Amino acid sequence: MKKRKKRAKKGEPQTITKAVTHIRLEATNAVKLTALDALASVYLELTQQYVTLFCTDELPNGFRAPCFLTPLSERWHRNAIQQAAGIAKSWRSNRANAYQGYLDALADYQEQKADGTLEEGVKEPEWREWNVPILRQPCIQANANVVKLEEAEDSAFDYWIKVSTLDKSHPLLIPVKLADYHIDALTDPETGKRRKINSSVTLNKRDEDWWLTLTYDETVAVQTPPDAPVIGIDVGIANFVTTSDGKTYGSFNGRLRERQKRDREKRRRKAKLRKCLEKKGTPKEKLPSTTSRTGQRLIRYVRQSINQAVNLCFDDPNHEGCQFAYEQLSVASMRHKARAMNAYMRASNLAHIPDQISWNATKRGVLATHVKSAYSSQECHVCHYVDRKNRPHQQTFCCRVCGHTAHADSNASENIASRLGDLELRACQNRQEVKILLMSRHEQWKQKFGYSVVVPPVQLGLWARSEASTDVG
């Protein structure tokens, strides 16, 4: 089951949209499905034209005046424009994120090059422009103007979908038979009645079959009282989830990393072979493809592992009755966390973790609040001193002032927990303001406890210099 969430104010009941997928359209009448095929190929072509337009020359706009010729009806034409606008919008935002990531990596590289801390063999990051998405498989996100779902009474089927076609006076009626697990999913367990199904439906063709996706809305109330104990969640690669009570869930290391390595090797070999064959004059269509099926599988696998890790965290009996605080990941913080992953994996997966946290909280009616992530991995949880050098290794946190030592992710998750309800921090407009605030708290800590008692004399000099430190990670 897929899912989507609509935003609601914190603490209020939230409406979530759940999808019931993989409902196969009955092939009782081959002629009907052939007519659907014909419609889909014209629709796909038109949608592609608008996707290209919205990704290159114009900003995505679902209300744009039609500008391409098509045998489709006006309603279908509008439907195609709207679907294309949605596709182009998400493509543009993913590309913008990846480009920002590249700019950040470049700035990082130049900074390190200037101060001579560049590790050997590190190359200058390069930007490769993204291709406009190509729609390969028929997918129709249809509103009720073009595809209607109707209940089938006195019939062996559950529904009919009524599809308006190229032949305007003859809509297609295609029967839908639900499997038991579809019926379960579409039945409200409290009332035992069929849920109200949303009017928009999705039709997908995979291999030779047509599949229908139905959606319904559900309202979930938040059960957690606002004063419930807070569990902070740090998001990362070595551990997908680290909580402030010292637990970890899921990891990119081990099996996942092995799979990624194998996939990369495979792609490299393929590219080499391609080049070789190209030189020999092999025709283009006979060259091995550059898109990687195993790569797609790997991404799905990483996402499943993330989902499992987040589920485990929420299911943990120790977390019952608690609320959660998690990071609002910025591009800068992602860059820090994801050195181990390649750019594509980074873009597609790291942000998936907070999304999953938010989704899990919503569907379970648990309170989860995102907090600012700036400096959460460099701030000392004890004395608030902020310095990149507090992280001698990726895994270790060791405060250069008070000596507080912890696993780096644990220290970060504790910071995140205490940022919940921290109004001063929330009011900060940018990273600089966050750093100034944290360092002023560090000053207060020093005055309160007298740092000279704690800090060996050798480190005093370090501390004095640190005020001028300009790192931003």
Ligand SMILES: [Zn+2]
């Ligand atoms: Zn400290």
